[in-house]
Amino acid sequence: MARLSTCKNCGKKLQPEEKCTHASKTYCEECYQKILRESDEYKQLIEFICVNYEIERPTGFMFKQIKDMKTDFGWSYAAMTYTLWYCKEILGKQLNEKYGVALVKHFYEEASDYYMQQEQIRNQMEKLKDVEIKTKIVKQNNKSHINQSSSLVNLKNLLEGGDAH
């Protein structure tokens, strides 16, 4: 029997049809997707740095800072990008090549809080929208119900008209 390969990331034993290969390493489907997502997020972070620091490519110092934060704190590249965006757009900080991406380390928590707040607001807005839609449906249903009995409509108009004066 052929020896099963294992996922380089989680160590799971893999049947031949379960194997996914990335950068000539073997992974399970789940880890493969995670690695693809991570490599996407990494590219986005690098691109954000190049555009916003106005440099051709991140400096060696920046690469080291990013690697250290990933290793030491387990922060995702997407969260690092978000923190840089937060510093620049929300706090109006200058992004200075000299300090690399040191801002991320100092403002990571604050940016996370901000992100959570925004998410909460977004969720509340979604809920509010839901309520509005439901209210509209209820109103429409009421209307059609009333339309079925025109005498009731007339009576209601009269009463409402009377109230207004």
Ligand SMILES: [Zn+2]
């Ligand atoms: Zn795996």
